[in-house]
Structure formats: C-alpha cells, structure tokens
Amino acid sequence: MYKRVLLKLSGEVLSGEAQKGFSEEHVNYLIREIKKVSEYGVKLGIVIGAGNLFRGRDFEGVRPTISDQIGMLGTVINALYLKDRFESAGIRTVVVSQIVTLPSVKFINYDDIDLYFDAGYIVIFAGGTSNPFFTTDTGAALRAVEMKAELLIKGTKVSGIYDKDPKIYNDAVKYNVITYDEAIEKDLKIMDTEAFSICKRYQMKILVMNFFEDNNLLRAIRGENVGTLVVPSK
Ligand SMILES: Nc1ncnc2c1ncn2[C@@H]1O[C@H](COP(=O)(O)OP(=O)(O)OP(=O)(O)O)[C@@H](O)[C@H]1O
Numbered sequence: 001m002y003k004r005v006l007l008k009l010s011g012e013v014l015s016g017e018a019q020k021g022f023s024e025e026h027v028n029y030l031i032r033e034i035k036k037v038s039e040y041g042v043k044l045g046i047v048i049g050a051g052n053l054f055r056g057r058d059f060e061g062v063r064p065t066i067s068d069q070i071g072m073l074g075t076v077i078n079a080l081y082l083k084d085r086f087e088s089a090g091i092r093t094v095v096v097s098q099i100v101t102l103p104s105v106k107f108i109n110y111d112d113i114d115l116y117f118d119a120g121y122i123v124i125f126a127g128g129t130s131n132p133f134f135t136t137d138t139g140a141a142l143r144a145v146e147m148k149a150e151l152l153i154k155g156t157k158v159s160g161i162y163d164k165d166p167k168i169y170n171d172a173v174k175y176n177v178i179t180y181d182e183a184i185e186k187d188l189k190i191m192d193t194e195a196f197s198i199c200k201r202y203q204m205k206i207l208v209m210n211f212f213e214d215n216n217l218l219r220a221i222r223g224e225n226v227g228t229l230v231v232p233s234k
Pocket residue numbers: 009010011012048049050051052055137155156157158160161162163164165166167168188189190
C-alpha cells in the first residue's frame with residue numbers, strides 16, 4: 001500500500017464531464033472516495049484543476065498571461081470549496097498556495113507539509129505552478145516531488161493512457177505500463193510534456209486511472225493495476 005500520494009484531479013470531477021460549476025452528485029462521490037483512503041492514514045496531497053470553472057485557453061481575446069491567472073484563481077476557488085465540503089464530512093483539510101493571501105489559505109512552507117500530514121490533514125495545493133503558461137498537471141508533478149510522494153495519481157475520465165485520445169478514436173489501444181520517454185516521444189496528450197519530464201527527472205511514478213469508477217482510488221493506493229503506470233524503464 002502506498003503511504004504518501006499526490007492525487008491530481010481534473011476540475012471536471014466536481015461538475016461532471018463537459019459541465020461547469022459544482023454538481024452535488026459528483027462532489028458527494030469525490031468525498032466518498034477520499035474518505036475510503038483517508039481512513040487508512042495515507043498522507044494525501046491533492047492538486048485540483050479548474051476545467052469546471054475556467055481554462056485559460058477558453059477565453060477569446062484575453063491575453064494568455066491574464067487568462068491563465070484567471071485559470072489559476074479557479075483552482076483556488078475549487079480548493080476552498082473542497083476544503084469546506086471535506087471538513088463538513090469529517091476530513092481534516094488544509095489549503096496551501098503561493099498565489100493568494102486569504103484567511104483560509106496558508107502559504108506553502110516545506111517545513112509545515114509534514115506537520116500537516118502527521119496531524120492527519122489532507123493538503124490541497126492550489127494555484128498550479130503559480131505561473132501562467134502551465135497547467136495543473138505540471139503543478140501536480142512539482143508538488144508530488146516537493147511532498148516526496150511515492151506515487152502521482154492522475155484521476156481522470158479515461159481509464160489510462162492510450163496510443164491516441166480514446167474519446168476521439170474508437171480503436172485507441174491502452175498501455176498497461178509505459179516509460180516517461182515513450183510518453184514524451186509519442187506526444188501522448190493525457191498529460192503535458194513538462195509534467196512527464198519533471199516526473200522523469202525525479203523518477204516519480206505516475207498512475208493514470210479513471211476516477212469515476214467506484215473504489216479505483218483505494219485500489220490504486222493499494223497498488224492494484226487499475227490504469228496505466230508510467231515508469232523509468234520496463
Ligand atoms: N493518449 C491519450 N490517452 C488518454 N487520454 C487522452 C490521450 N490524449 C488525449 N487524452 C484526453 O485527455 C483527457 C484528460 O483530461 P484531464 O483529466 O487532464 O482534464 P484537464 O483538462 O487536465 O483537467 P481540467 O478539467 O481540470 O482542465 C482525457 O479525457 C482524454 O480524452
């Protein structure tokens with residue numbers, strides 16, 4: 001069983017696929033899945049995207065530097081929303097970020113991360129990388145390395161990494177295991193090249209799995225084969 005994990009979730013886990021905002025049904029599902037693993041004492045960090053609110057590329061006529069900052073603020077909105085919902089469900093949660101000063105957001109301080117974990121808190125890292133031109137996948141890779149995770153789980157709406165986008169191509173073929181180099185060379189667009197490259201440099205294992213399948217998160221943390229594993233070599 002993995003004991004230290006960074007979970008990257010698409011903003012759409014809060015709204016449902018291709019939807020905006022927050023869906024009660026989806027948020028309750030997320031809380032149930034997180035509860036199952038928090039009961040095992042897993043030290044869990046979460047990076048949440050903002051596809052349910054704003055993605056920088058969705059804004060026409062707005063400069064990327066600005067639209068990306070709006071996108072990053074979206075991840076803070078999601079993080080605070082989740083903190084409140086998690087705590088109402090009895091899951092202790094702290095939100096950390098470098099991009100905002102707000103009463104319920106703590107500034108990231110490496111020395112404190114372990115204190116939060118030891119006290120039984122889930123840590124939500126908000127604000128992506130803190131820079132425009134990136135996405136929360138790259139933020140997740142950085143935070144996974146910083147928190148010394150054993151595994152980065154990307155919980156998404158497809159069941160792993162395929163040779164092409166399975167939402168577009170019916171004949172896409174899934175990989176069980178793939179190396180960072182293969183993912184980068186084949187330009188598999190499930191994650192940014194920057195994210196794969198950071199994970200390669202620090203040998204951070206990645207598991208891509210369907211978050212919308214019951215118990216998948218728990219199974220992933222138990223080390224079961226529930227998606228595609230990205231590793232240094234096969
Ligand atoms: N080779 C591939 N294998 C699997 N999925 C792929 C591949 N190429 C593209 N995709 C697409 O990537 C999508 C992953 O989306 P993801 O969960 O990263 O959402 P996001 O856009 O990063 O998050 P957010 O909703 O927060 O913006 C999948 O739904 C899938 O359609």
